[in-house]
Amino acid sequence: MEQALLLYREAFPPSSLALEEFGKRFGRFAVRPIGASGDLSGFSFVVVLGSALWTEEDRAVLSASLRINPLSLFVFPYEEVTSLPPAVFHMLWQGFLARLAPSSSAVRARVLLPTKSVLFYPSAEPELLDIFESGGIPVVSPPSSFSLTRQGVDFAMMPEGKRIGAFVLSPSWKETTPVAFDDETLSTRRILSLSDFWQSLPSLSLWGKNVVVLVSPWGFSSEEWEMVFALSSLCQEGASVVVLAEEVFVAEDGFEEQYRQAREKGMLFERVSLGEIVLRPTLDMRRIQVTARATKDGFPLSFSADWCVYLPERSMVLPSLEGILASDRVLFRPRVSENPNSLPFSTTLPGVFFVPFEKKKFPAFFAVVREYLERPQAVELQRLVIDEEKCALCLTCLRSCPWEALSIGGTLKRRRVEVEEERCHHCGICTGLCPARAITLLGYETNELRPVLVWSESK
Amino acid sequence: MIVGERKPIQEILAVLASSRRVLVLGCGACVTVCLSGGEREAHEVAALLNLRGYEAEYGVVERQCEKEFVMHAREAVTRAETVLSLACGVGVQTLAELFPRVPVFPGLDTTFMGAPLEVGLWEERCIGCGECIVHRFGGVCPVARCAKSLLNGPCGGSKNGRCEVRPERDCAWQLIYDRMKFLGRLEELLDIQPPKDWSPSRYGAQRKTIREDVRV
Amino acid sequence: MSRLQELLEKGEFVVTAEVGPPKGADRESVEKKCAQIAGFIDAVNVTDNQTAIVRLSSFASCLIAHSMGLEPVMQMTCRDRNRIALESDFLGACALGIENFLCLTGDHQSLGNHPQAKSVFDIDSVQLLSIFRTLRDEGVFPNGEKLKGRVVAFLGAGENPFGDPVEFRVYRLMKKIKAGAQFIQTQAVFDLEAFARFMEEVCRLHLHEKVAILAGVIPLKSYQALRYMKEEVPGMVIPREVEERMKDAQDPKEEGIRLCVETIKALRSMRGVRGVHIMAVAWESVVPDIVREAGLFPRPGKEGERGEDS
């Protein structure tokens, strides 16, 4: 059997020079493209013609997906080097091959697939549950009291230790008015929310009346904008409708057209800064004087409104995870992720998502969670993490560390054990001894251990 | 801190007998620090019981001697048929008091109040006699550390600074002598210590402390 | 006044011996042992569950000895009785005519045959001495209550001159004297040099004037007995020469007796030593030979008469 295997990507096949040198180094060897089927185990050296841009994690992903012992995997930055003059390439390739030796250095990353199950907290709408169930992702119902601990890419639900891949928060939505209304203005009873106004439309006679619509830029849904555009029909009934908004929302299919049609029907759209709007009741208390300033030219605007309709401003309130992610002091307040690279509906905590407000977006949300659960993830290995809240300060770790990497630090009020990264050799002796289970060597928690290799005799 | 030792596993198996669902409940205070009843130990016992065919789960509360903390384990306790407590004798009793219907078994033998001297080595330092007199002995307590609680000097068995009862232990009186010599207070050892008043100790009857000023 | 006290005050070099009661209610065994040594000694010590091995009680054995006309020294340890029981037994013994008491702390029960037992150690030997002394001299219990009537008692204590810390031993002796010890029976002396150093220190502090020191001796029966004592008995120091003599001896019993006699002779010439205490554990029959060979026979008789022998 050959000792060495040369793997290449279809886009960058090995040159004859590369093969020749490889043969000189190893004698008999196998060459296969990445993705070809067949057993790849048993080679002492698996050389991959890859890229210099590959990270440790990419290598881990590759070794796991091909089921190659990561210790025997070597990556040569072929993609960058192949275009160099042959003499230079030859030198680099030869040097690389000469230096190949069975690796003893540790692999610092491992690929894990999250457990395919979701936990909704505090509860989930039935429609959403249906989507998940029918999409083949089991939904775990939480016990009345539980806590979550991160284990690898999963969460473990304590005390039972049942693992879940994704944790979905159902936020509550706080509604406020886009402009502060004072009591006097409110007492005219001419201020209505869009949905209330919509419901009372049939009973209102709007001929010759002025309707001013205030739209907040935060937390609206596209359904609500459709309702705003639909108000243009009132213009045909003899009313005048003015929409005061910071921005007209047209970023949805067909909205551009609806906007155009609404304007054609006589609806007025004015871009204003909502903060500058002033509402005062008229002396007869039957109307409201609305003054604002146009954003584009600063021109003062003034309307006498018979009805003042507003689209509520919504802010999302994520449920507090205090007590649930209690063992993770830093992490128990997730926020909506503002990183453009992260998945939609995700929070600052990996694996923690929030349910969107619009039911229309539920399928899209489901797709995001499924995508997350089906994508293997590289997790960092061998970093010592001390859970300060579990730590009983018993000093066992400190006294047993062969490298004297642990020390007592913290403040006078609360001492804590600190790891000196430069000294830590990641041996895990302290994790094995810690009586409070406060020290984790990432990747080596008992329930995270996965076999690196599996040999089956029956095969 | 209170030091304990896990009971032999056979003894534990004998008391668990026919119950299937077992909760192994550790304590996050003293017995965690003395490596006998913390989360690690609770997990160890639970994993072993699982291998033996039990349905064991494990947990740990901050301090098993306080009701407020033990209540956090209520759900797990009610799920179980039997609770094996890895806390000291105080914790076991609090647990049993709070959940009178659930059989609670001690999984730990509470041994003494002592200090860790190095990893894996603890030594008794105090027997809670109710009247501290260490200042008369250079800070070494003869009541706890002398096998015979001698207050007036070493017995005849002290040899090479070791105790006659357990030759691997230090003779408390050798320590006292050395310490007092170092402090230049040897003459104080010539005072005859009167018989100790044992009434504030355990021998007086079960003890109770009341702080009227903080009671609400 | 007890006869032992009387002899010591007269300046006699006294001889006491130890009798170990049997592991049973065997009165004859005590009587036999007592009969073997009667006339050769001035007082007989009866051990109190020595090395924490349960035996016929010291109190009862003392009564047997007393009834045979011997002068008993009742050993009392603090291991098994609290102050209540000790005081009560003390009063009882006094009532029955026992006058000599040796106050000891007692060997730890974990070295005996009932290691599971709960030890008492309510008080220690020094405190026991001072309690007995106050009872006798002031007629007062340690709690301040008055004693009805008076008691007569000659109080003694043990001392191991070879225990550690060695420098503290003399001062511990001083404490015992202060607490009320009138005589001291020491741990067995094998290392004469070390004992001489101890006695020097005792004399330097004039303690020998305040207390009668009876040096302990043990006749060795065999080399095995020596090994056992050296390894198992706490506080025993046996020098190399003695060990070699016993090891090489043709007749170990003979050699043991010879060694014991030599020791007694040396002790007798030592300043401050007022007598010897022969601890012939389970070999009480050897005591007459030793006393005779050491030139300590005949013993002074009652009222100045010589003791009758043969």
Added chain:
Amino acid sequence: MKIRALGCERSGFPALLKAKKEGMLSVGDCLEVFSLPCLGVVSEAMLFELLKEGDLLLVVGCPPGSCYNEWGSTLAEKKIRRAQNLLDEAGVKRKILLAFATEEKIGEVAKVLQDVRVSP
């Protein structure tokens, strides 16, 4: 029989690879190999959890004197002995075997497995 083998990444894991290659490990039907940074990381609970889905645990690491992390192997040896005692006392008939081996010296792996082969 399912064997689960734990090897430290410095000695044990390479030793296991070599032992497998030389056919020493063909004792059971299935062999799972785990790599650990050092044997010091094991705890009794970890061993028990791993035994839940295995009949035999084979732990391979540096000989005590030459453990890279000073006393990692020594501690592991003690813990394994303790775990085995607990198993025996509890009447659980499963074995944890410990072999000190490096890639150069894998003899002990075969030696500890010999007993198993004789009495399965």
